[in-house]
Amino acid sequence: MTQDFRLPDLGEGLPEAELVQWLVAVGDTVALNQTMAEVETAKAVVELPSPYAGTITALHADAGDVIEVGSVLVTFDTGQGDAAPQPVAVTEQSAPAADGEKAEPNLVGYGAAPRGAGRPQRRARVAGPASTRSDTAVLEAAPHDAITLDAPGFGDNGGQAPERPRSTPPVRALAKQLGIDLALVEATGASGVITRADVEAYAERVGVAATQGAAAVEDSGVPDTAEELAPERAPGERTTRTPIRGVRRMTADAMVRSAFTAPHVTTFLTVDVTATSELIASLKADKALADHRIGVMAVAAKAACLALGRHPGLNSKWDDEAGEIVEHHYVNLGIAAATGRGLVVPNIRDAHELTLVELADAIRALAETARAGKTAPADMMGGTFSITNVGVFGVDAGTPIINPGEAGILALGAVRRQPWEHRGEIALRDVMTLALSFDHRLVDGEQGSRFLVEVADVLREPGRAMLLR
Template identity: 75%
Template structure:
């Protein structure tokens, strides 16, 4: 029976998503919950698991296409029993890799089709065989076989199709796959240089250089079409045009909405944080803390959580539709992360209940996940207060823009060794500037200033956390 899978609402209320890449091809045999595609919304890259076990009949979009929610994405040939079970209605929500890895369906559920987000294939189950693609399938479409591409590819990537030898999906991260897609390169033709077998950006660049696919190089095959979302140069190379999509588009819309909706006020405070930097150095020498990267950002996050207890106005939101001020009794602290896809602000849930070590670990995991392009949509939603660490770029201060729906955002500047008054004398001290932007509808100047001073006091004297806690 023919079953058509429509692009589901990915749980974010967004109307569309960009297809990053297919992980299956027409004619492939797929299993229930096998990843069939990666799609990018305005917030994250997510993997779509197959809702059916069967044969891929038709792929309705190509990499780089923007697909509307509810539009046909893929069509399967499904066995009768599975197709019948799939007829039960359910709300489809895209699952994240973490959710898929943790969920283990009961034995009686194994035959049921997955309605995206309802778990993963059972652990220990055999990986479904993917039909190997022939040389023709790996070559670019158009006038003929790209011999330069095939000569540059690893030997086993260009074999003739052999049904007995399944073709594994190339191992790489979403940013690398996106980079390869922008250059019009099939990762199946790229060989990993490292022992891990994971294809890196450097591997893609090296391959692209060999086949003339790097920007400015002569293409190996005339007439090859550029990727849909790749930067496009005008004649004479005087300008470059890049489609406004994904995270960049979402960030721009959110910042404009915030700037013209919430009246921003920014206050600054320069603090002597020598005691904090000395405390951090002592942590590094503590064997029990080996493996935990506790830095100034983690201490600042802890200070924010403590200060929000005294100043809940900074942990609230303005509900225009309901005509209410909503005060949160929990802290979902957002950490701004710069990635290759643009700025994202995933948040740490219930940060108020975490120790300093737990906060440091959560910040590290959050940053690594964001850089890998694997931030789950749920981690981008529900933030109550944000921190942006501009100090990592060598910047002292700035005027951060609020995330929509939040009352405050703190910018943490660079720590600088400079002359400073200390105990009535001039001494070299570690000094840092904090910048707090807040929504003046919710927070008065007095409240915002006192909050910032409390955060600064914890950084100046970490022992004050004992009093605030």
């Protein structure tokens, strides 16, 4: 029985999605819930599991195509009577079910959580002409297509093309920067998808410095932009055109809307953060906190949460339709994260209730999820105030644009060791510039300045946090 699978509404109300890569090919025999493809919406990269068990007879789109919701994506031969996909109402992936257990749903529109880490069993393909490039070069040059070649170095497989390792675009970019062939990396997770941790572990085993492909983001919570998948440029090509899609388009629309709707004001303050640096160093040296990466971002986040409780205007929303100012009595703290897919601002729910250690853990988890392109759409909604760390890129200050629906955003500059007046003398101190942009409809200059000074006071003397509530 032939069955068509149409691209479902992925639970975001978006009309289309871009096909990032196929993880199966025509002729593959797939199991129910086996991951078939990765698609990118304006908010996240989503894995599509198979709603049927059977053989794939046709793929109706290529990597890079933009597909409308409701369009036929895959055709199956189920080898049996009528079969229907299983509609569900859950967006997050559940843990794989053990043998005998009922599979749990994991994607809006259809499907159930995978039962195991099965991979597509590909049929043998006719090899193409021998390539003059190295095997690694061929792997890197065809990031979205099955590799069909008859070149040495792939082992004794009778000319059959190797199965392409399953991974996300940021992980493939990291492997490329480190010069690592993903076909040699073993996936340690139950899903069979190679993660960043798998690549870094392999790099360590073979003696490659994994840090050479990543920016120093230990404290920032901001994934490194070096993971961005830049399009390849042909020799002599003078221009490169890249379609504006997905997160990059959504971010651009939001920033334009914010910049031309909310009257932005930005105020700056340079502060001596030596005491914060010393606090962070002492916490890192504490064995009880060895598993927590507490950095300046976490301290600034804690300071902002404390200050927002005393300056509610910066934790408010201008509701034009209702003609109201909505003051929030909680803090959903947005953390601006630069990824290869563009800027995303997921938020930490009820950040005001978290300790410094809990905030550091939350920022780290948020960064790892964003870095892997797996930030859930719901995690990017409902923020009340945001922080961005431009200092991780070596920048001293900037004028950040407010995230739509919020009243302010705090930018952290680079921490620099420089001469500074301290106790009546000139000494080398750790100095940072803070920049606060706020919506002048909600916050006047005095309120914005007092908030920024209060955040700076905590960074200057972290013990002052004990005096605030």
